[in-house]
Amino acid sequence: MTHDVLPSHAGGSIDEGPLVAPPPGASETFDVEPPYVPGPEALAALDAFADRFLDREQSWLHFNQRVLELAEDASLPLLxxxxxxxxxxxxxxxFFMVRVAGLKRRxxxxxxxxxxxxxxxxxxxxxxxxGTRELMDRHAAVFRDQIIPALREEGIELVRWADLDEDEQKYCKKLFKARIFPVLTPLAVDPAHPFPYISGLSLNLAVVVRHPKTGKEHFARVKVPPIFDRFVALGNxxxxxxxxxxxxxxxxxxPGMEVLKVHTFRVTRNEDLEVEEDDAENLLAALEKELLRRKFGPPVRLEVEESMDPEVLALLVSExxxxxxxxxxxxxPLDLRGLHDIADLDRDDLKYDAFVPSTNRQLAPVESAGAVDVxxxxxRGDVLLHHPYDSFSTSVQRFIxxxxxxxxxxxxxxxLYRTSGDSPIVDALIDAAEAGKQxxxxVEIKARFDESNNIRWARKLEHAGVHVVYGLVGLKTHCKLAMVVxxxxxxxxxYTHIGTGNYNPKTARLYEDFGLLTADEAIGEDVAHLFNNLSGFSNKAKYAELLVAPDSVRDGLVEQIHGEVAxxxxxxxxxxxxxxxxxxDEGVIDALYLASQAGVPVQLLVRGICALRPGVPGLxxxxxxxxxxxxxLEHSRxxxxxxxxxxVAWIGSADMMHRNLDRRVEALVRLPGEAxxxxxxxxMDLAFAPDTSAWELxxxxxxxxxxxxxxxxxELIAAQRRKR
Known part of the structure; x- marks a missing residue:
């Protein structure tokens, strides 16, 4: 793997030019004879469609609209x-912290x-x-007009202060005095007190008070402490x-002041990280410094309650x-992330039916005394895991x-890209090191919004004697690999595991992912070389059974697509x-367009963003x-x-995005067996069956x-239950 990467553009939406021809000699990988190479006429037919790419930001907003449509779907369980x-x-x-902030920065x-x-x-x-204004209005309307009334019918009430009875108000008064009041810090604004810094995503009260003698009005900000539950439980x-x-x-x-106005507001800031690794001797120190800077990023959004006084709003906008x-x-209320707490209520009648993953059948027959001999x-044979239907704890976790x-x-x-706060994976690695194993x-400490957690895990592992490596300069290490010698x-x-998802036992119960457990010698050798590349110095760019970014994922997939044309x-x-x-990625999309123009059927199952325009005549x-x-969450690739x-089929960690193909270490593995x-x-047959519920682009x-x-x-849950 060479360490040269394309320039990093903020947001990754710069057109880096389509790649439509395989690299010299690449056809040896897939035994396509003769290899298909698009000629001038094919490329000209493609270039005739100047508007062939959809806008990625709009496509993301459409994705989040689909999430909102799930909230609007009355057939789903209420919680x-x-x-x-x-x-x-x-x-x-x-989206605002990263994508909108990136656009503003550019x-x-x-x-x-x-x-x-x-x-x-x-x-x-x-x-x-x-687009976001329309979606946010719709989001608030769903909460107010559909969810709150439906919850009320089920005996769950989300009320405002005016709806509280006398006993509930007394309870809140005691709670405020005993627990909330000691934590609050009012910040005044006057010539001696400049406008306070408003941290990103914090919920705040804009307060206007008046001195009863002088009649002078003052502005103050009170931060709503995030350490308390978003919604206060009143009982029943x-x-x-x-x-x-x-x-x-x-x-x-x-005390002694008249409270005139109280309004809720919330600020979103630019919280994307920019770490200049080449200039930093210590990546951890550089990242910790950047995490501190993140707290002071420029604002990109101000949310206010619609009843906010115009003068107070003008002050906030100005400051x-x-x-x-x-x-x-x-x-x-603003900040409805707190609805996770409501969704976690002990009301199984308002949730999806309970689901418990089962041990993969290839692992279950070799159980003894309740333990899986992985x-x-x-x-005995390669094991393709499909989480969360196959248990993560009795497969990958047990493997480690x-x-x-x-x-x-x-x-x-x-x-380790992301893992849980009480990770048994990390504990097992520590146990292994303490037992004298190599x-x-x-640890990818630049995993967005998990940087602080990963720094803590890195130090914990180092203290236990684990050799901790932080990957290659200029690249995030996103591949999901484990190897046991x-x-x-x-x-x-x-013995190797190559997956599409993180080594995180908690998200493995919620994210759909594939993982391959294999003792295949060729795959094991490739993974060993890749690890050596990541921890030491190596210029190996070709692997027998892997495609590895940033060197060969795009080229390899484009070549495979061209092979289908041939x-x-x-x-x-x-x-x-x-x-x-x-x-x-434009290179991959253009290759798919060329395949379609040649008549090859193409089916894409995309959870989030898709910049390809399907069904366009001639394209x-x-x-x-x-x-x-x-x-x-459909997460597998x-x-x-x-x-x-x-x-043939490949699975791995790479999405078809510039950041994955050019600025990350990603790995795809060719599945070794017909099964x-x-x-x-x-x-894929199930996903594209005519009667399968889906959104179509x-x-x-x-x-x-x-x-x-x-x-x-x-359907997959039912199939898993039938196998038990």
């Missing part, structure tokens, strides 16, 4: 609908380069203001927003230095824990099916794009090809639900 409202709010926060820096969709940053930003499943309790007791904070377009007035199962305890295991190497953990009677054997032109079976979180008539959202009648390939093909960028009656995830 799950409330959770989708919370997810929508969290998603939009991150505008401020004068980087007015058109995106692949042909829009300037300022034009994109203007469409974002309009009644809740009131925390800011209402604080707002009614402000006289305690401002925060934001434009009117960045002000969103909404019905209260190594024995892997020697068993390796840590096994006296025959000599070494463990693993990447343990290497590649074991001393066996017939020699050293490598098969189709030769009259052999050809079809391309991809599953990803996002499809944005993408054979392309079908679907999106499935539901109980589990799958690349399936008909391959002339000998199907694993068939399992992936079965999933049209050539103009609009997503429409197809009205299908089959819930794909429910």
């Amino acid at each position: 799950e609908r409330a959770r989708f409202l919370a997810i929508f709010a969290s998603n939009l926060d991150e 505008i401020a820096a004068g980087v007015a380069v058109r995106s692949a969709s042909g829009h300037l940053p300022k034009e994109v930003l203007e469409t974002i203001w309009a 499943q009644r809740f009131v927003p925390l800011e209402d309790v604080i707002g009614e007791h402000l006289k305690k904070l401002f 925060l230095g934001i434009s009117e377009a960045e002000v969103f007035d909404l019905p209260g 190594f024995k199962a892997m020697r 824990e068993q390796a840590a305890a096994d006296p025959h295991v000599l070494a463990i190497k693993q990447t 343990v290497m953990a590649l 074991r001393d066996e009677p017939d020699g050293i054997r490598r 098969h189709h032109l030769a009259g052999r079976p050809a079809r391309i099916r991809l599953k990803a979180n996002s499809v944005v 993408s008539e054979t392309v079908e794009v679907r999106s499935v959202l539901g109980r589990f 799958v690349f399936s090809f008909e391959n002339g009648g000998a199907p 694993q390939v068939a399992k992936v093909r079965d999933l 049209d050539g103009d960028g609009a997503w429409t639900h197809n009205g299908g009656s089959v819930d794909m995830q429910a």
Whole structure:
């Protein structure tokens, strides 16, 4: 792997130019004879469609709209609908913190380069203001007009202060005095006290008080402490927003003053990280410094309750230095991320039916005394795991824990991008190191919004004697790899796991992901070389069974796509099916367009962003794009090809985005057996069945639900239960 990467553009939406031809010699990988190379006529036919890419920011907003549509779906369990409202709010926060902030940064820096969709940053930003305003209004209306009344009918009441009875008000008064008041810090604004810094995503009260003798009015800010529950439990499943309790007791904070006005507001700031690794001797120190700077990023959005006094709003706008377009007035309460707490209430009758993952059947037959002998199962055959349907704890987690305890295991190497706060994976690595095994953990401390957690884990691992590596300069290490080296009677054997999701036992119950457990020698050798590349110095860019970014994922997939064209032109079976979180990369999209123009059927299952226009005459008539959202977050990345009648499939960590293909270390593995390939093909068959419930994309960028009656995830749960 070479360490040269393309320049990093803020937001990653700069058109880096389509890659449509495979690199010299690349055809050796897939045995396509002769290799297909698009000629001048094919490229000219492609370039005739100058507007062939959808805007990625608008596509993301359409994704979050689909999340909102789940909250609006009256057929879903009520508390799950409330959770989708919370997810929508969290998603939009991150969108502003990263994507909107990136656009503003580019505008401020004068980087007015058109995106692949042909829009300037300022034009994109203007469409974002309009689109997000509409979605936020709709989000608030769903909460007010649908969720609150429906919850009330089920005996769960979200009320405001005016709705509290006398006993509830007395309870809140005692709570405020005993627990809330000691934590509050009023910050005044006057000549001696400048306007206070408002931290990102904090909920705040803008308070106007008046001195009873002088009649002079003063402004103060009171931060709503995030350490308390967003909604105060009153008993009998009644809740009131925390800011209402604080707002009614402000006289305690401002004794002797008259409280005239109280308004809630919330600020979103630029919280994307920029770490100059090349200039830093210590990456941890540089990142910790940048995390501190993040707290002081410029504001990108101001949310206020629609009843806010105009003079108070004008003061906030002036002091925060934001434009009117960045002000969103909404019905209260603000910050509905707290609905996660309501969704967690002990009301199983208002949630999805309980689901318990089961042990993969290839692992279950070799259980003894309740423990899975993962190594024995892997020697018997490759195991393709599909989480959360297959248990993470009895497969991947057990793999690492068993390796840590096994006296025959000599070494463990693993990447850690995100993991849980009480990670058994990390504990197992520590146990292994303390037992004298050689343990290497590649911790990606630049994982967005998990940086602080990962710094803590890195130091904990180092103190236990684990060799902690932070990857390559200029690249995030996003691949999901684990390798165990074991001393066996017939020699050293490598056992590997390659996945599409993080080594996180908590999200493994909520995220849909694939993982391959294998003792395949060729795959093991490739993974060993890749680990050596990441921890030391290596220039290996070609692997037998892996595609590794930033060197070969794009080129390898484009070559495989061209191979399907060659098969189709030769009259052999050809079809391309991809599953990803996002499809944005112009090189991959152009290759898919060329395949469609040649007549190859193309099916894309995309959870989030898709910049490809399907169904456009002369460009993408054979392309079908679907999106499935539901109980589990569709997270796996799958690349399936008909391959002339000998199907192949790849799984891995890479989405089809510039950041993944050019600025991250990603790994895809070719599934080694027919059974694993068939399992992936079965999933795609189900996803694209005519009666499967999904959203479908049209050539103009609009997503429409197809009205299908089959819930794909429910079908997979039912299939898993039948296997027990």
